[in-house]
Amino acid sequence: MHWRKLALLLPPFILSFYLLITYLPETLSQYSIAVAILFWIIYxxxxxxxxKQKEKLNKDSTDNIK
Structure with a gap:
């Protein structure tokens, strides 16, 4: 697991989730789950x-050796 990425992304998403739960009307508060879905998509x-970038760099470096 990539802990630095989680630590970077988690605080703003938790804050926005909390704010949406708190300030959205009851009929719309179920849409705050979209914040969690968006978090995992971005992560x-x-x-x-x-x-993919690491694979490309490894492939390029092995091609240069040959």
């Missing part, structure tokens, strides 16, 4: 992009 997207 796993970031991890995916970073891993």
């Amino acid at each position: 796993y997207g970031w991890v995916f992009i970073e891993e």
Whole structure:
């Protein structure tokens, strides 16, 4: 697990989730779950992009050796 990414992303998402739960009317408060979904999309997207970049760098470095 990427703890630094979680530590960076989690506080703003928790704050926005809390604010939405608190200030949205009762009929719309169920939409605050979208914050959690958005958090996981951004987190796993970031991890995916970073891993693809590492694979590309490893491939390029092995190609230069040959």
